Amino acid sequence: MARLLRLVEKRAYIKKIEEGKRKQQETDLVPYLHDDCVSNILVRLPLDSIQRSRFVCKAWFNIIDNAKFIAAHLRRAESVLIFVSSPRTETTMVPILPEKPNVVSVEARLNQSNSAFFLEQPLVSAASKFSVQFIEFKDGKSLIREYNISCLGKIRASCNGLILLDNKMKKGGLILMNPVTRKLVPLPLGTLFPQHNESYGFALSSVTGNYKVVHLFIDNLGYINCEILIIGKKSWREVDGPSFGLIRWFGYCPVSAIGALHWIPQIDHNDYIVSLELEEEKFRQITLPKSCRTYDRIVEVSGLLGFVTHDEVNQIDVWILKGLYGDVWIKQHSITVGCILDMVPLFSLRIKGEMVFKRDEDGSFYVYNFQLKEMTKVEMLNGRVPFSASCLTHVNSLVSWCSTNGAQDM
Numbered sequence: 001m002a003r004l005l006r007l008v009e010k011r012a013y014i015k016k017i018e019e020g021k022r023k024q025q026e027t028d029l030v031p032y033l034h035d036d037c038v039s040n041i042l043v044r045l046p047l048d049s050i051q052r053s054r055f056v057c058k059a060w061f062n063i064i065d066n067a068k069f070i071a072a073h074l075r076r077a078e079s080v081l082i083f084v085s086s087p088r089t090e091t092t093m094v095p096i097l098p099e100k101p102n103v104v105s106v107e108a109r110l111n112q113s114n115s116a117f118f119l120e121q122p123l124v125s126a127a128s129k130f131s132v133q134f135i136e137f138k139d140g141k142s143l144i145r146e147y148n149i150s151c152l153g154k155i156r157a158s159c160n161g162l163i164l165l166d167n168k169m170k171k172g173g174l175i176l177m178n179p180v181t182r183k184l185v186p187l188p189l190g191t192l193f194p195q196h197n198e199s200y201g202f203a204l205s206s207v208t209g210n211y212k213v214v215h216l217f218i219d220n221l222g223y224i225n226c227e228i229l230i231i232g233k234k235s236w237r238e239v240d241g242p243s244f245g246l247i248r249w250f251g252y253c254p255v256s257a258i259g260a261l262h263w264i265p266q267i268d269h270n271d272y273i274v275s276l277e278l279e280e281e282k283f284r285q286i287t288l289p290k291s292c293r294t295y296d297r298i299v300e301v302s303g304l305l306g307f308v309t310h311d312e313v314n315q316i317d318v319w320i321l322k323g324l325y326g327d328v329w330i331k332q333h334s335i336t337v338g339c340i341l342d343m344v345p346l347f348s349l350r351i352k353g354e355m356v357f358k359r360d361e362d363g364s365f366y367v368y369n370f371q372l373k374e375m376t377k378v379e380m381l382n383g384r385v386p387f388s389a390s391c392l393t394h395v396n397s398l399v400s401w402c403s404t405n406g407a408q409d410m
Helices: 002-029 035-042 047-053 058-064 067-076 106-110
Strands: 079-084 093-095 121-125 130-138 141-151 155-159 162-167 173-178 183-187 198-204 211-218 224-230 237-239 255-257 260-263 270-277 283-292 297-301 304-312 315-321 330-335 343-348 355-359 365-369 374-377 392-395
Touching (some): 047 058, 079 155, 079 343, 155 198, 155 392, 198 255, 198 260, 255 297, 304 343
Parallel strands (some): 297 343
Antiparallel strands (some): 093 121, 173 183, 211 224, 255 260, 260 270, 270 283
16 A cells, blocks of 8 residues: 555656756746736737637736736827628517627627517617617728627727617617627617707716716707716716707717816807716806817817817818817818818827718718828728718727626627
């Protein structure tokens, strides 16, 4: 018995020595890199490669899942336009199942435990399905790309890579989602109102670090009501809305900049915008440098608020507002190259700083380079954006929300 025990101990010792030699050989072949160095390499990879790199090893997963890495990646991410494609025309009732093996249905995942089922499958009209897509702009070209996500509702707002989707399985509900990581969570029900009489804003508070959803809606008497939901809280909170008559129309999505959400109050002849300070949660009126017309817009420009207006048929002016208090509008640029009256400013690229326009007549895109002072028509590499699609400024990121309780990773 003692001899057998010594034999087992000897074999265990030999195995330990061989294991140590093997690890030493691996170390010699693959030099050790500090986590900061690996992080600096990984953050420069395309987003698809970063997602795959999460599963290379536990060390890389921990690096990519770290808040500092996610913030560094967000700072390097360029702006895109996110939209949902037009639904198909079929009217038959079919189960909520992906049409392709790699397509994920938001509603199927969210409602798998509590939907109405028929033959163990939730029913939904195939004609109502949308595909979530985005447009990249690079070197005078644009490319439409897929998230491989289908949904029933439209996108109501976007912030730091997170989007608000209509929850069509629960009337008046919303879904908070990151289309890149595919994490999602349903939000508490707010006040139910027709979509043409309401507006959603979505922004991050730089002071508290909380994401806030702002819901404005016009009641039957014409008063604007406001409720706010802090992501992670269980219910909406009513706050005082803007003064009577300040906002008459919700045609444009609000713009987040300089610590506030900003609305254009009517379709034409606006002498002011209406802003909600995120911290104080109070509305105020900001006078514009000149009257805002049909093809003029407010946009976020490098964290500041920009007002892009058509001064003449062949000139577009870009005004900048740096703060809510004491600051005045400053004319920063005048575009006189290739200007057309129906050029609608969409957004400013957050890394390159170029401004993207869309012609109202034919839906074509143009990019203006402020350094070179050149207006270039964008070459569409694959297809066109449907005229009915509503495009929102977005950024593809790995960002999540503060409270992840109940979030589902699809």
